[in-house]
Amino acid sequence: MNSWLQLGQLEIRERQGGTCEANNGFCPDWIADNLHRYVDPFLQHIFLTVVSVAIGFVIAFALALIAHRKRWLLPPLSASAQILYAIPSVALFLLLLPITGRGTVTGLVALVSYTLIFIFVNVTAGLEAVPKESVDAARGMGLTERQLLWRVEVPLALPEIFAGLRIATTTTVGLAALAFFAGAGGLGEEINADKGFQSNIAVAGALAIGLALVLDLLILIVQWLMTPWRRAAAA
Amino acid sequence: MAEAATLEFREATKRYPGQEQPAVDRLSLTVPAGEICVLVGPSGCGKTTAMRMVNRMIDITSGDILLDDRSVTEREPAQLRREIGYAIQQIGLFPHLTVGDNIATVPRLLGWDKERISQRVDELLQLVSLDPSETRDRYPGQLSGGQRQRIGVARALAVDPPLMLMDEPFGAIDPINRERLQNEFLRLQKELRKTIVFVTHDIDEAIKMGDRIAILQEGGILAQYATPAELLMYPANKFVEDFVGADRALKRLALQRVRDIDLWKGATVRIGESVAETRMKVEDADIDYLLAVDDEGHPWGWLSERALAGERVTEDFRSKAEPLVELDDVLRDALSDLLESETRYGAVVDERGCVAGVLSLELIGHILQTPPEEVPHGADALVADE
Numbered sequence: 001m002n003s004w005l006q007l008g009q010l011e012i013r014e015r016q017g018g019t020c021e022a023n024n025g026f027c028p029d030w031i032a033d034n035l036h037r038y039v040d041p042f043l044q045h046i047f048l049t050v051v052s053v054a055i056g057f058v059i060a061f062a063l064a065l066i067a068h069r070k071r072w073l074l075p076p077l078s079a080s081a082q083i084l085y086a087i088p089s090v091a092l093f094l095l096l097l098p099i100t101g102r103g104t105v106t107g108l109v110a111l112v113s114y115t116l117i118f119i120f121v122n123v124t125a126g127l128e129a130v131p132k133e134s135v136d137a138a139r140g141m142g143l144t145e146r147q148l149l150w151r152v153e154v155p156l157a158l159p160e161i162f163a164g165l166r167i168a169t170t171t172t173v174g175l176a177a178l179a180f181f182a183g184a185g186g187l188g189e190e191i192n193a194d195k196g197f198q199s200n201i202a203v204a205g206a207l208a209i210g211l212a213l214v215l216d217l218l219i220l221i222v223q224w225l226m227t228p229w230r231r232a233a234a235a
Numbered sequence: 236m237a238e239a240a241t242l243e244f245r246e247a248t249k250r251y252p253g254q255e256q257p258a259v260d261r262l263s264l265t266v267p268a269g270e271i272c273v274l275v276g277p278s279g280c281g282k283t284t285a286m287r288m289v290n291r292m293i294d295i296t297s298g299d300i301l302l303d304d305r306s307v308t309e310r311e312p313a314q315l316r317r318e319i320g321y322a323i324q325q326i327g328l329f330p331h332l333t334v335g336d337n338i339a340t341v342p343r344l345l346g347w348d349k350e351r352i353s354q355r356v357d358e359l360l361q362l363v364s365l366d367p368s369e370t371r372d373r374y375p376g377q378l379s380g381g382q383r384q385r386i387g388v389a390r391a392l393a394v395d396p397p398l399m400l401m402d403e404p405f406g407a408i409d410p411i412n413r414e415r416l417q418n419e420f421l422r423l424q425k426e427l428r429k430t431i432v433f434v435t436h437d438i439d440e441a442i443k444m445g446d447r448i449a450i451l452q453e454g455g456i457l458a459q460y461a462t463p464a465e466l467l468m469y470p471a472n473k474f475v476e477d478f479v480g481a482d483r484a485l486k487r488l489a490l491q492r493v494r495d496i497d498l499w500k501g502a503t504v505r506i507g508e509s510v511a512e513t514r515m516k517v518e519d520a521d522i523d524y525l526l527a528v529d530d531e532g533h534p535w536g537w538l539s540e541r542a543l544a545g546e547r548v549t550e551d552f553r554s555k556a557e558p559l560v561e562l563d564d565v566l567r568d569a570l571s572d573l574l575e576s577e578t579r580y581g582a583v584v585d586e587r588g589c590v591a592g593v594l595s596l597e598l599i600g601h602i603l604q605t606p607p608e609e610v611p612h613g614a615d616a617l618v619a620d621e
Contacts, residue, residue, distance in 0.1 A: 137327025140292055140400070141341050141390075142317035155331045229331045233376035 026198045035203070038190060042207050044104075045186040048176040049215065052108050053169050056115030061161075063116075064123035065149070074124065081117040089114065089175055093182040107176070107184025114175055115168040122164025126157025159230065162223040166216055173212040239268040239430040240397035242289065246298035249284050249455070258284045259455035261298060266447070268397075269428035271613045273445035275435055276478070281455030282434045286400050289432060290319045302398060317341050320391035320399035320429070324406040326383050328375040328390070334360070335371040338390045345394060359389040364419065381412045388420065392427070402434045417443060425614040438479055442467070442486055446613035450475050463490055464607035484603055488567040490610050493560055496602055498583055498592025503528045506535075506550050510543045522593060526556065526582055532589035534559060534582045556582050560594050570599050 020027035060081070067074040087095075092110045100106040130153050138152045154161075177188035187204045194200040224231065242265070249259040259281040266272040274282040287293040289300055291312040300307045307315055328337050335356045342352045357367040363385035375383055384405065391399055405413045405420075421444065424431070435441055441448045442463040450458045450466070452474050459471035467483045467490075470476040479486065499521035504513045506527055517525055525542070527535040527550075534556035542551035558572040560581045573581050573596060585591040 131325075131327070131330070133323060133325035133327035134329050135327075136292075137321065137323060138329070138340075140290060140316060140321035140323065140327075142313045142315070142344055143340075144313050147344070152329055152331075156329075158331075227331070229333075229374040229376065232374045233330075 021197075021199075024197045024199075026202055030199050031203055038187070038203055038207060041185060041187050041190045041204075042211070044184070045173070045176050045188075045208065046211060048104070048107055048111060048179055048184060048186050049169065049172045049211065052111035052176075053115055053165070053172050055108070056112045056168060056172075057119050057165065059112070060116045060119035061123055064120050064127065067120075067124055068127045068149075068153075069145075077120065078117075078124075081120050084113040085117040087113075089178050090181055093178065096182060102183030104184045106182035107179035107186070110182065111172055111175055111179065115172055118168040118171065119161075119164045122160045122167075123157065126160030126164075127153050129160065130156045158223065158227050162219060162226075166219050169215045169219060170212045173208055173215065177208055238397060239428055240303045241268045241301075242266040242272075242398060242430055242432065243301040243304075244285070244298070245301065247285070247288060247295050247300050248297045249281070249288060249293060250296040256454045257281075257296070259288065259295075262451075262455065262457055263298075264449055264457065264460045266430055266432065268430050270446035271424065271431040271433055271444055273433045273435060273441040273448045274451060275438060275441040275445075275448055276451035276458075277453065278436060280451040280453055282436075282451050283402055284455065285451070286402055286432050286434045289398070289400055290316045290321065292316075317344055317394070318396055318398070320393075320396040320401075322387045322391040322399065322401045322404045324403040326387040326404075326407075328383055328386060330375050333372050333374055334378070334386055337375065337386060338393050340390060341393045355393065359392060360386075362392070362423065363389045365389075380408055381416065384408060384412075384416055385419075388423075392429075397430060399429050399431045401431060403436070404433075405440070406435070420444075421614045428614075439486070439489075442479075442490065444613065446615075450478060462607060462610070462612050464605075464610035464612065468607050485567050485570075487603060487610070488570060488599065489565050490612065491566045491602065492562070493564050493566060493569055493583055493594060494562040495611060496566070496598070499595055499598055501526050501580075501582065501590065501593035503532075503534075503590050504538070504548055505530070506548055508548050510546055510548055513543060513548055522580060522595070524553075524580060526590065526593075527552070528590055532587075534584065534590055554578075559584055562586070562591055566599060566602065569594055570596075573599075 021030050063077050067077050089110065092113070093106065096106045096109055100109060134152055134156065135148065138148045143151065176186050177191065179186045180189035180192055187208050191201060191204045244262045244264050246261040246263055247259060248257050248261050250257040262285055264272070274285055276282050284293055288295050289302075289307065291307055291310070295308070329340075332340075335353075338356045338359055339352045342355060347355070356371060360367040360370055365382060365385055370378070370382070370386075375386070378386070387404065391401070405416050408416065417440065433444055435444070445463055447460060447462055448466055449460045452458045458478075459466060459475045461469075461471075464487060466475065467479060467487045470479060470483070500519070501522055501524070502513070502516040502520040503526045504516065513525065517523060525538040527538050527542075527548070529535050536552040536556050537554045538548070539551050539553035542549050558576045558578070558581045560569045560572060560583045562583060562585055564572075569581065573579070573594070579596050581594045582590055583592045583594050
């Protein structure tokens with residue numbers, strides 16, 4: 001209890017300023033002066049999010065393709081992804097500590113495991129929703145199974161795949177705020193370092209929300225570029 | 236790609252494990268090169284299965300299928316399929332590809348160069364009566380059902396395959412557009428002379444489209460394989476008889492157009508001509524009634540006896556020149572016109588509206604006695620536009 005208090009005081013002492021800071025309020029001046037402190041944690045947050053979504057995407061996408069061809073694998077794979085997702089995040093970070101130690105790797109492993117379910121479920125659903133007659137026509141015209149997959153099925157599943165990617169990304173931005181439990185840094189570490197100070201919470205929080213929005217928008221733009229037929233049909 | 240191929244089913248059988256009855260049971264028939272063979276029958280008769288065995292979408296259990304004397308079972312499926320045009324009921328256009336890319340599917344698989352593909356796409360779009368510059372870069376979702384159907388046919392024709400498989404290609408289209416597409420397709424076939432296996436459940440479509448019709452019954456058994464006229468005249472058994480329907484004679488009349496038959500000669504006369512000459516014309520004609528025409532030769536009306544009372548023919552009509560039958564009318568429609576007008580004779584006019592002859596109920600009755608081998612079928616039955 002005592003050490004916690006001291007830590008808090010240390011922090012407060014570090015921030016200099018007037019009554020606003022002393023009252024843990026929302027202080028625009030302090031924010032303007034201290035924005036540089038958030039740069040590294042913010043970059044780390046981006047790194048954690050982007051890398052774990054990317055790795056998660058590769059793994060979940062590959063598993064979904066396998067399950068699409070070998071149907072019997074679908075239930076066990078879905079269940080595994082569900083179970084991973086059901087583990088409370090803090091618990092998972094702590095569980096991984098003895099194996100991977102404190103640091104970025106542990107954070108990534110945990111975050112990756114949470115992205116799997118969204119991407120896996122959406123990719124399989126997207127492949128499932130490809131019109132049967134398109135698949136039949138493709139086979140009937142002599143596309144091999146591989147050509148069928150990459151030229152017809154995957155492109156037609158893109159809207160669902162992107163939907164999964166968006167959920168996974170937004171969720172990961174939020175979960176990465178807890179990655180500091182594993183010693184992986186990120187905006188969560190800043191929040192935790194001075195939980196009582198509104199200015200701190202506001203800046204770190206706003207950066208996280210902004211990151212989620214920007215990444216979401218980026219994915220939407222890529223989706224828009226990659227699915228020209230949807231735009232044409234809507235026009 | 237190549238000349239039309241000959242397709243032969245030899246005791247081709249498909250048996251699914253755990254099912255007592257085969258889906259297709261020892262089907263044997265030969266489709267001569269350049270002909271449309273329609274597989275028709277009630278649902279569950281195995282007609283689609285039989286078609287899909289040809290390009291190995293379904294593999295046969297026993298027997299054989301030969302494409303130009305070569306067994307399809309020896310061929311690698313994807314290779315074989317690229318040589319066979321494929322069009323199905325829901326068309327199966329790829330929604331994410333433009334019309335041009337859809338049509339280019341098989342040419343790309345075969346590694347054609349860009350220039351050749353682009354030329355072929357435009358050529359095919361024109362062939363199916365679509366404007367290349369307007370349709371090429373659009374997506375299937377932006378087109379009407381009829382346009383999509385045409386593109387489905389164009390895509391199936393892309394590499395000029397020697398054989399085409401078509402599974403109810405006009406099934407999901409309203410009756411008016413279906414009729415138009417059928418006619419367009421027959422006109423195309425008259426030019427292209429592909430070997431075509433065409434699946435439908437609709438006997439009228441089968442009669443219209445087929446050079447030969449294979450009627451299948453439950454259990455994948457071939458009930459009869461014959462030209463439409465043979466089928467209608469000599470149904471092989473009760474099943475075929477029921478399936479083609481009680482109006483067989485009328486259906487036969489739908490196979491012929493007025494221009495296909497020897498019309499009766501009628502006597503035509505202009506008002507004011509000499510009665511003596513006119514009487515000689517009547518003696519020469521097949522009917523006693525006299526048809527007045529105007530200066531251009533267009534029918535005006537049937538004259539009564541009193542018109543010939545003097546020296547010159549006078550304007551004394553017994554009835555108007557109705558109904559007017561056109562050379563391109565299908566005999567069934569012409570018969571309907573005659574019946575509706577409660578008359579035994581109808582004046583037949585050509586494209587310019589001039590009298591070409593006379594059609595009568597007796598003549599139609601006589602036509603029904605025509606031996607089936609003299610009745611045209613498939614693309615040949617179609618003479619001109621709808």
